Amino acid sequence: DIQMTQSPSSLSASVGDRVTITCRASQSIANYLNWYQHKPGKAPTLLIYAASSLQSGVPSRFSGSGSGTDFTLTIYSLQPEDFATYYCQQSYSTPGTFGQGTKVEIK
Amino acid sequence: QVTLKESGPVLVKPTETLTLTCTVSGFSLNNPRLGVTWIRQPPGKALEWLAHIFSNDEKSYSTSLASRLTISQDTSKSQVVLTMTNMDPVDTATYYCARTQRITLLRGVIYYFDYWGQGTLVTVSS
Numbered sequence: 001d002i003q004m005t006q007s008p009s010s011l012s013a014s015v016g017d018r019v020t021i022t023c024r025a026s027q028s029i030a031n032y033l034n035w036y037q038h039k040p041g042k043a044p045t046l047l048i049y050a051a052s053s054l055q056s057g058v059p060s061r062f063s064g065s066g067s068g069t070d071f072t073l074t075i076y077s078l079q080p081e082d083f084a085t086y087y088c089q090q091s092y093s094t095p096g097t098f099g100q101g102t103k104v105e106i107k
Numbered sequence: 108q109v110t111l112k113e114s115g116p117v118l119v120k121p122t123e124t125l126t127l128t129c130t131v132s133g134f135s136l137n138n139p140r141l142g143v144t145w146i147r148q149p150p151g152k153a154l155e156w157l158a159h160i161f162s163n164d165e166k167s168y169s170t171s172l173a174s175r176l177t178i179s180q181d182t183s184k185s186q187v188v189l190t191m192t193n194m195d196p197v198d199t200a201t202y203y204c205a206r207t208q209r210i211t212l213l214r215g216v217i218y219y220f221d222y223w224g225q226g227t228l229v230t231v232s233s
Binding site for chain 2: 031044
């Protein structure tokens with residue numbers, strides 16, 4: 001199975017900050033990388049697919065980049081509704097493993 | 108409007124078999140670009156991919172759980188069913204089903220989960 005490692009595991013940030021979350025795959029996965037946002041008690045939502053394609057309806061302050069083994073999710077100008085846990089997920093091969101998550105908390 | 112809804116028992120005993128049903132609406136399970144994936148999240152832990160199924164009956168399972176999982180679908184009922192045998196307290200989790208979209212890119216086919224059910228909490232306890 002491909003292992004996905006996110007960093008940091010958690011971070012504290014203020015509204016308006018730029019936040020960067022990284023995800024590293026244990027082998028090259030080209031651009032087969034998706035990002036999800038998960039709030040407590042709710043279903044996860046898709047933010048980014050294919051490493052950098054913004055899902056319809058997702059605010060443009062979310063941006064994804066990377067290829068191969070290293071990927072980044074950037075949130076430009078963090079908003080109050082962005083405090084959540086973020087997961088990367090590879091779909092290069094099954095099982096489609098997730099990272100361990102990055103919790104974004106209010107500073 | 109695309110919706111997915113998980114249903115099944117909230118409590119199962121150790122060694123029992125869990126059967127979960129995902130009822131979908133707003134899309135067809137016969138669509139070759141679409142499938143359904145089951146994903147779970149134990150309390151306080153990360154999301155875990157379990158199994159997926161597509162319209163051509165293509166199936167795939169978690170490596171560590173393959174011997175315990177079976178996924179199937181009834182397209183006439185718009186339902187996908189996941190069974191997990193020999194349940195253990197460590198299987199306590201919120202179980203989600205998610206619509207799985209497959210798209211063709213230059214390099215190949217990628218899939219992602221664009222709609223999710225609200226999840227159902229399953230507790231394993233005697």
